[in-house]
Amino acid sequence: MNWRARLLIFVPYAWLLVFFLVPFGIVLKISLSDIALAIxxxxxxxxxxxxxxxxxxxxENYAFIGAGAVFATFALIVLAVGMFQILYPRVRRALIPDARYGIFDSAAVALTALAVAVVNIAVLVAVLSFLFPILSDFVNIPDFLYFAAYLSSLKIALISTFLTLLIGYPIAYGMARSAEHWRPTLLMLVILPFWTSFLIRVYAWMGILSTEGYLNQLLLNIGIISDPLVILNTNVAVYIGIVYTYLPFMVLPIYAALDKMDDSLVEAAEDLGCTTLSAFWLVTAPLSKPGVIAGCFLVFIPTLGEFVIPSLLGGSNTLMIGKVLWEEFFNNRDWPVASAVAVILLLILIIPIVLFQRNQQGDES
Amino acid sequence: MRKFSWFNATSLTFGFAFLYLPMLILIIYSFNESRLVTVWAGFSTKWYGELFQNEAFLDAAWVTIKVAFWSSTLATILGTMAAYIMVRTGQFRGRGLFSGMIYAPLVMPEVITGLSLLLFFIAIGLDRGVITIVLAHTTFAMCYVSVVVTSRLVSFDQSLEEAALDLGCTPFDAFRSVTLPIIMPAVISGWLLAFTLSLDDLVIASFTSGPSSTTLPIKIFSAVRLGVTPEINALSTIMIGLVTIGVISASLVSRSMSIKARADERRAEQG
Known part of the structure; x- marks a missing residue:
């Protein structure tokens, strides 16, 4: 390798090392420091x-925010997902001997596998806590705020990812099934909001959802409701905001997967006696799976650390870890605790990020 | 020709209504006479007039545009280099770390990136201001640029580059006269993406800006926290309008450029 190639590699490499990796080292160091009245x-x-x-x-800061409990919870969730993945094919083989299965069969198999996984983990936790009482010190939570914020972020991120999928899939499906000459325009219409300021898109909902907002006025005028609904500053508003702003991230990968698909497969399934619904479930759904997975990660990962949406649309009881970190840093000026919160959030995110990259690489090859 | 499906038509109608109605309402009410944002009191452009007299907003807009210009330009140079390395350079030591550092900022929560950069700037004793925001924005925008450019680099015929090298070009000349014109549409859209990302960013800018360098999103955020105001509606309408014009013209330019590039490639193959 000559010196030119070395120089070419060196410049962006050094930039990322200095401005991306080194700062994380500093966050880690400060998370291990103590707060002081100094500059x-x-x-x-x-x-x-x-x-x-x-x-x-x-x-100390990690003990303060209850990092042990966060980790224990997270480890259990990962364990449950892993166990579910192992159990699912076995349960399916046990319950449905032949290969023909529809939506309801899949749901039954999934529920059974999930139940077995949860029972196994509950037994495991009971046995562990009985054998090693010292573990209770590890999961001790001095300040419940942070633990609650991690859990609530996880809950909000999961629910809103699911809702985004529910709304985004039909849009992507409709786009992929639309006439050829319409698709570039539809694609542009999905991408355009992505280029528009995130802040403005969130702000647009403040006017709609407030007590005197456009939605309440409309519903009051029609006469559906007699008292204005309280939506702004609740978790419902946060869900709406997340679904709205992250919708393009869900639609685009699903559309890409559906667009690549060969339509004659669905026709073949229908010719062979499938109903439209079962043809969808047996042919289209599995083929769009990589797009669905990519879309879910693209929504779930950034949502977990979201700050703008909970602080503008959420209320004082909307706990999200991004907001807690911000307040810890700017309002309480406790840099060490803010850093510890950031490090734990990062560690939680590593698993989904690695899974996402693996999904992307599997998709490319 | 596919048959018309009511299900698809309905899902598309509702989907796009959901995506566009909120912004449409915002735009309509920016022309509202009344200060009470939810009561329509007749058409007026007075909030736009007030906006252009608001020194604080104009200053913030100027800072934002400066930051966006410099950071997107730097990010385009670094991101194109990074993409070229990832696609054309074979194995080198630390390649795994490099690709990890390229992809991680794409999904990293902004609060973490912002916090880490702020603590870094304080640790090295760099005063916060326009420069620190530019550095921060360059770092995350270069990753987006590199993704956009990578997708173009993998899809074009590498033998064109090899031909140039065989005919006596230096690697740099080959890049400048063969590769760069071909990937230009991707480089331009990468620059535009970096520019809008920088223009939009609130969280990272809040962490890395100093007291004298407030950007527009920071200004909007602090105003919006107190509620909906007609001035912000007017400002939002201007920003939505600019982005719409920008995106549509960029896509037209890049479409015509890629058609031309493809025609050139075909002519090169034949001739």
Whole structure:
């Protein structure tokens, strides 16, 4: 490799190392520091000498935010998903001997597998806590705020990903099934909101959902409701905001998968006696799966750390970890705890990010 | 020809109504006479007039455009380099880390990126201002640019480049006279993407900006927190309008450029 190629690699590589990787190292270091009334507001720093700084670091902030409990919960969820993946094909073989199965069979198999996985994990947790009482110290939660915020972010991200899929799939399907000459225009119409300011799109809903907002006026005038609905500053508004702003991320990968699909497959299935619904379930749904998975990750991962939507549309009781981190940093000025919150969020995100990349690479090859 | 399906037509109608109605309402009410944003009191453009007299907004808009211009330009250069490395350079030490660093910022929550960059700037003693926002925006935008450019680089015929090298071009000349014109549509759309990302960004800019360098999204956010105002509606309408014009013209330009590039490729193959 000559020096030109080396230089070409060096420039962007060094840039990313300095402005992406090194900052994470600093976050990690500060998360192990203590808050102080100083500038910058944490100790120890490099000024104290390298060795004093290293020995001055501790896990106090992680204990404070209940990192052990967050991890234990997260490990259980990952375990449940893994167990579900193993159980699903076995249960399917046990319940449905032949290969013919429809939506309701799949649902029954999934529910059974899920139930078995949950029971297994409950037994495992009971046994572990009986054998190792010391574990209860590890999952001790001094301040419940952070733990609740992680859980609530997870819940909000999961529900809104599901809702986005529910609304996005028919749109992508309709686009892929529309006349050829319409598709570029429809594609443009989906992409256009993505280019429009995120903040403005969230703001647009504030006027619609508020108590005197357009939605309430419309419903009151029609006479469907007699008292205005309270939607703004609740979790419902947060769900609406997330579905609205992240819809293009769901529609585009599903559309890409459906667009590649050969239509004659569906026709063949229908010729062979499938109903429209079962042809969809047996042919179209499996072929669009990579797009669905990609779309779900693209919505789920950024939603988990979302800040703008919960702070504008959510209320004071909408707990999301991105908002907690922001308030910890800007309002409480507790940089070490904010850093610890960020590190834990990052660790939680690593698994979905790695799964997403693997899905993308599998799709490409 | 496919048969018309009521299901598809309905899902498309409702889907696009959901995507566009909120913005449409925002645009309509920006021309409302009344300060009470939910009561229609006749057509007026007075909020646009007030907006253009608001020094704070104009200053913030200027800062935002400066930041967006410099960061998207830097990001385009770095992102194109990164894409070229990922597609054309074979195995080198640390390639896995490199591709990880390219893809991670795409999905990283903005609060984490913002926090880490702020702590980094403070640790190295760099005063926060326009420069720090440019550095931060360049870092995450270059990853988007590299994804856009990569998809074009993998799809074009590498033998064109090899031919140029065989005919005595230096690698740099081959890149400049063969590769760059072919990937130009992707580079331009990468630049536009980086520009809009920078224009939109609130979270990372809030962390990395100083007191003297407020950007437009920061300004809008602090105004919006108090509720809906007609000035912000007017500002939003202007921004939506600019983006719409930009995206449509960019797609027309890139379509005509890629048609021309393809015609050139075909002519090169024949001739």
């Amino acid at each position: 910058p507001p944490y100790v120890p720093t490099m000024k104290d000498g390298f060795w004093t700084m290293i020995t001055g670091l501790d896990l």
